Amino acid sequence: MEEFIGRQVVLSQARVQELNDPHFYIRPAMSIEKHVTCQRCGSQLAKAEHRLPSGKYFCSVCLKFGKLTSDDRLVSIIESPDSQLPREVLLTWQGSLTTLQQTITDRLLQSLQAGRDSLLWAVTGSGKTEMIFPLIHSVLAKGGRVCVTSPRIDVCRELYPRLKSAFVLETVLLLHGNSEESYCYRKLTICTTHQLLHFYQAFDLIIVDEIDAFPYEGDQMLRYGLKQALHLNGRLIYLTATPPLHLIREVEATFAIEKLPVRFHKRPLIVPECHWYLRWESCYKKPSRMKKFLKLLRELLQDNDVLVFCPSLSYMDALCRATSRFFAADIITSVHAEDENRKEKVEKMRQKKYRILFTSTILERGVTFERVSVIVMGANHAVFSKSALVQIAGRVDRKGAYHHGRVLFFYNQNTQAMRQAKKEIKEMNALAKKVGDT
Incomplete structure (x- = not known):
């Protein structure tokens, strides 16, 4: 049953x-x-x-x-709200929220209790995952059912151990296309947005992390699945660092919108450095064209490991092979969405077994590495939207002590997306400085 x-x-x-x-x-x-x-x-x-x-x-x-x-x-x-009985739920997270985080979390709780949906616009590295713990606890303690969902498998995989450690007495279900675990009824579920198509009026609270990410963004089927999975009296909370304008316009009349411009460690977002690179598209073809890339790559490696974002898989493979001729083979690799060893490679990068990781946009959000810098090859390419560039820049200096992380945009055409990304990062930094966190 x-x-x-x-x-x-x-x-x-x-x-x-x-x-x-x-x-x-x-x-x-x-x-x-x-x-x-x-x-x-x-x-x-x-x-x-x-x-x-x-x-x-x-x-x-x-x-x-x-x-x-x-x-x-x-x-x-369909579960009736009358059948949901209050129960004891233990929140075992040992950390604490900053003053500003706590203030916004309290407002989110008030909106939830008032039956209002919310959008949390929080910069990358702001600690928004920890801010949702009290919201989840509130619904679970009333006997309700909660789903935390994201368009990206990597984000779901990152969330799973964090939620398990925050609610150690709860059995948490993780569902995605490559899940080893089959479905079973749970009060707390983490899943990709595709998996919501299997649910019907199931959840009292659905928290959508990275609401603006591909493939959810612009996909009417996934939007339909989200609304259908929500209980008739259920509530939505959207989380994003880069809400598109159309999303803000869509929700501003009905959602409570909370803005958090301050990163958890209170350091500013890293502003990208733009480097003109005339032939970045074909730099891997000749050693002479690789000089600029290699010079700056070696500079970054003096302080940090490096993520190199590429606009296509064919380009990534070619550049990775060309770069491998100049470094030890065991410190460099590449990863993409269909890579069977994707999870293992990401973990090895965290463990410092790799120093250079070439990647598609699959790692643009939801993953955290300590001591990394970032290079975007062809930041002017159409695949790199404003949101993608802001998210990619947000991979740097997310946690730990400051280690001089840098963000480099290589380009041969200054696009609107690049300009808007830099502008948004600077505006968030200015707002963070103004707001502070006392």
């Missing part, structure tokens, strides 16, 4: 007829009118293109989550 609580399980009509319990909530998998509308992902589908020889309709948009046809049913059990 637990597999149906807050889930939407796909069953055939024959299986549904075997269910006699009145607690089951059963919906057609698709509504058929002028268009076919998938009830799992919200997509509207043209009838002619989605009709099977049998006459049934299917959804091609959420096919990767399992085949769904118009003959299927979505079966759930």
Whole structure:
């Protein structure tokens, strides 16, 4: 029975007829009118293109989550708020919030208790994960169910041990496309936003970390899944360091918006240094074109390890191979979203087993390394949006003592995204200085 609580399980009509319990909530998998509308992902589908020889309709948009046809049913059990009993929940986190963090957390709690959604706009390295612990505790203690979700697997993996250590007596479920753990009912769930498509009116609180990140940003299916996974009386909290303007306009009338411009250690964000690099696109082809890159890379390595962000996988592979000719093979590697050893490589970088890590934008957010500097190859490339550049710059000087971390943008065209990224970082630093944290 637990597999149906807050889930939407796909069953055939024959299986549904075997269910006699009145607690089951059963919906057609698709509504058929002028268009076919998938009830799992919200997509509207043209009838002619989605009709099977049998006459049934299917959804091609959420096919990767399992085949769904118009003959299927979505079966759930929706928990009633009346059935949720207060319980003792132990928050075992031993740290403390700064004065400003505590003030904003108190306001978020007030909004939550008043039934209002919130957006926390907090700079990278501000300690926003620790700020959500009291919010989670508040809902769990009332018997509610909480989900912390993010578009990025790496962010979910980072959150999992931190939440487990903060709530050691809670069994925390981690769900993503590569999860080794299968689904089971839990009061506290961490998952990617894709996994929310399997839930229906399940959570009293959903906290979305990195709300502006790909692939959630601009994806109507994932937006639909988020809203559908939220209990009718549930609340949303969005977390981001780089909210796009359209998001602010979308929520400003209904959400409480809290802004935290101060990093936890109170040091300013590192302002990027822009370095003109005429032939960065082909620098790996000739040693003479590598000179500028190698010179600055060696400078950075005197104080820190280095993350090198690249605009494409083919470019990353070529530059990594070319760079390997100038360094010991065991201190350099590359990583990307489809890398089977991605998790292990990131961990080895943390352990200082690698000194240079070439990466795609997959590591632009949600991951923390101590003592790193950053190079962005081709910061003018279209893949590097303003938000991406701000997030990438935020990888530097996130924790620990200051170690002269730097952010270098290599470019051959000064783009609006680059200008806006530098402007936003400087504005946040100015606001942090003005606000302070007494």
